[in-house]
Amino acid sequence: MKYFIPAWYDDQRWWQDTTVPYYQLQNKTEFDDMISLMGMHLENDLDYQLIVLNHAPNLRTFLHRYDLYETKYSSVFDEIQGFSHHAPQAINYHHLKWPDDVEFVYTPYLLKCVTSEQTYTNIYFSQEGYSIWFEEFERDQLQRRYIFDDRGYLS
Known part of the structure; x- marks a missing residue:
C-alpha cells in the first residue's frame, strides 16, 4: 500500500x-x-x-x-x-431557518439574503455550485463566517 x-x-x-x-x-x-x-x-x-x-x-x-x-x-x-465519509451533497439554502420576510437577491457572484435593514447574509458558491461559506453581516460589518464542506457539513 x-x-x-x-x-x-x-x-x-x-x-x-x-x-x-x-x-x-x-x-x-x-x-x-x-x-x-x-x-x-x-x-x-x-x-x-x-x-x-x-x-x-x-x-x-x-x-x-x-x-x-x-x-x-x-x-x-x-x-x-468527527465527520464520516459521505458523498457530496449540496445545501439547499431555502430549507434553512430564515425570517418570513427574507429577500433573496441573486447576483452573478453570490446570493445575498437580506434579513432586515441592518442584517444580511452572503452565500458563496464553488465551481461545482456547492455552498462554500455563509457570511453574516450586521451594519455592513462581518459578524460570522460559516464554512461548509462539499458533504454539507458545517466546519
Whole structure:
C-alpha cells in the first residue's frame, strides 16, 4: 500500500483551506505530480491511500474533478471534527431557518439574503455550485463566517 500526503495548501498557512468562490482565481495551480501518480495507481488497480493534513472542505469534488473520486482517504480535520465519509451533497439554502420576510437577491457572484435593514447574509458558491461559506453581516460589518464542506457539513 502506498500513502500519498499532498501539499495542497498555502505555504504560509498550511492548515487553512484554499477553497475560493468560483469567480476568484486560485493562487496556485491545482494539478501536480501527486494527482498524476494517484491516477496511475488507480488505473493499474494498485492499493493506495491519500492522507490529507490540512482543512480541505472541497476534497471530494476536487478528487472528482481529476477522476480520482474513488480514492481512499484519511483527513486529519475530519477526524478532529468527527465527520464520516459521505458523498457530496449540496445545501439547499431555502430549507434553512430564515425570517418570513427574507429577500433573496441573486447576483452573478453570490446570493445575498437580506434579513432586515441592518442584517444580511452572503452565500458563496464553488465551481461545482456547492455552498462554500455563509457570511453574516450586521451594519455592513462581518459578524460570522460559516464554512461548509462539499458533504454539507458545517466546519
